[in-house]
Amino acid sequence: MENLNSIKKGLNGTQIKLIGAFLMVLDHIHQCFSITPYEIPMWFTYLGRLVAPIFLFLAAQGMFYTKNRKKHLFRLYIASNLMGIGSFFIQRQFPSDMALMNNIFFTIFVGCWFIYFIDELIANIKVKNIKKVILDIICLIVPFISTFIILSPGAVLLGPVMLTVLPNVMICEGGFLFVGLIIAFYYLRNSKVLCALSLCLVGVISFVSSGDAITVSNLLSNFQWMMIFSSLFILAYNGEKGKGYKNFFYIFYPAHIYILYIIGWYLAK
Numbered sequence: 128m129e130n131l132n133s134i135k136k137g138l139n140g141t142q143i144k145l146i147g148a149f150l151m152v153l154d155h156i157h158q159c160f161s162i163t164p165y166e167i168p169m170w171f172t173y174l175g176r177l178v179a180p181i182f183l184f185l186a187a188q189g190m191f192y193t194k195n196r197k198k199h200l201f202r203l204y205i206a207s208n209l210m211g212i213g214s215f216f217i218q219r220q221f222p223s224d225m226a227l228m229n230n231i232f233f234t235i236f237v238g239c240w241f242i243y244f245i246d247e248l249i250a251n252i253k254v255k256n257i258k259k260v261i262l263d264i265i266c267l268i269v270p271f272i273s274t275f276i277i278l279s280p281g282a283v284l285l286g287p288v289m290l291t292v293l294p295n296v297m298i299c300e301g302g303f304l305f306v307g308l309i310i311a312f313y314y315l316r317n318s319k320v321l322c323a324l325s326l327c328l329v330g331v332i333s334f335v336s337s338g339d340a341i342t343v344s345n346l347l348s349n350f351q352w353m354m355i356f357s358s359l360f361i362l363a364y365n366g367e368k369g370k371g372y373k374n375f376f377y378i379f380y381p382a383h384i385y386i387l388y389i390i391g392w393y394l395a396k
Contacts, residue, residue, distance in 0.1 A: 140185050141369025143360050144376060147181040150174045155229070155384055159391035162225050169347075176353035177360070179231060179301055180308065180326050184361050186235045187312035190242050192368070200239055202377075207233035210381045211291040217385050221392040229384050233291045234299040237270055238309030245310075270294040270306075304329050323358035330355035 138146075154175020157167045193199040207230055214227045248263035273293035296303045308329050315321040334352040339345040346352070 135365040135367055137365030138360065138363045139365055139367035139369035140188065141371055143181055143364060144185060144369075144372070146360065147178050148376070148379060150181075151178045151380075152383055152387075154178060155387050158229075159225070159384070159387040160394065161391075162223050163391055163394040165394065173350055173353055176350060177357035179234075179305060180354050180357040181360055182231060183235065183238065183305060183309040184312045184322060184326075184357075184364075186239065187242070187309050187316060190239050190313055191316055196239075196243055200236065200243060203232055203236035203239060206377055207236050207291045213381055213385065217388060221389055223388075223392050223395060225388075225391070227384070227388055229300060230291065231300055231380065234301050234305050235309065237294045237296060237299050238306045238313075240270065240294045241267065241306065241310055242313050270296045274298065304333060319362050319364060323361045326358050326361065327355045 153171040157169070157171040157175065160167045190196070190199065210230045210232055214230070218227050244263045244266045248260060248267065251259040251263060270293075274295040274297045276293075277295055277298055296306050299306065301308075308326065311325040311329075312322050315325060330352040333354070334341075334346075334349055337349050339349050
């Protein structure tokens with residue numbers, strides 16, 4: 128029998144993931160049913176604002192603890208591209224006015240890409256490996272160059288499937304704020320308080336950048352700032368991985384979105 132005294136207080140990574148998955152379903156019900164005659168409560172999507180920071184925080188932890196970073200990056204890259212392809216064909220088969228742009232895999236991939244090459248750059252500078260330093264710098268610039276390419280007028284010909292072929296900081300879900308957040312979570316990982324504060328800062332920036340006055344109406348309509356409440360889960364994290372269920376989340380994330388999207392499509396008809 129497990130010694131109860133050895134169990135750390137708080138929530139482990141798997142427990143937080145499961146909570147995030149439940150909130151994610153509520154958020155996507157609101158999103159996918161927005162084209163139907165059925166009115167879904169707005170608080171479904173309010174709760175959904177807590178989801179992305181939860182998974183970004185755990186992804187940063189995973190990037191630190193993974194035994195094989197290259198394999199981890201490759202897995203994220205494949206997952207993000209498969210979802211890009213899947214979303215493209217789902218929308219072709221079930222066309223609607225709602226764009227299916229969800230792909231947190233790609234955001235996590237881009238954030239981990241930066242983490243990997245920043246760490247490599249620091250290590251190669253220490254050993255004075257100039258060739259690898261130059262290569263690391265180029266790799267860190269790629270997400271910015273690819274962003275300009277994808278945003279150029281001629282990029283329309285590439286099609287939506289091409290959006291995840293190269294890492295970029297703007298097209299990914301959440302944009303540079305989410306990418307910056309996962310990087311902050313990684314380098315501040317030894318302090319849950321600093322991670323929570325960085326999240327609150329991003330939440331404030333997301334609201335202030337809109338230029339809206341601070342009123343109850345604006346706070347409820349421009350609700351991305353509500354992500355700050357996921358700091359409660361960050362502070363509750365006990366540093367334990369838990370059972371993980373890694374493959375489950377790779378399957379569950381796209382599957383539940385596509386199922387809800389198709390149900391919404393049928394209800395709209």
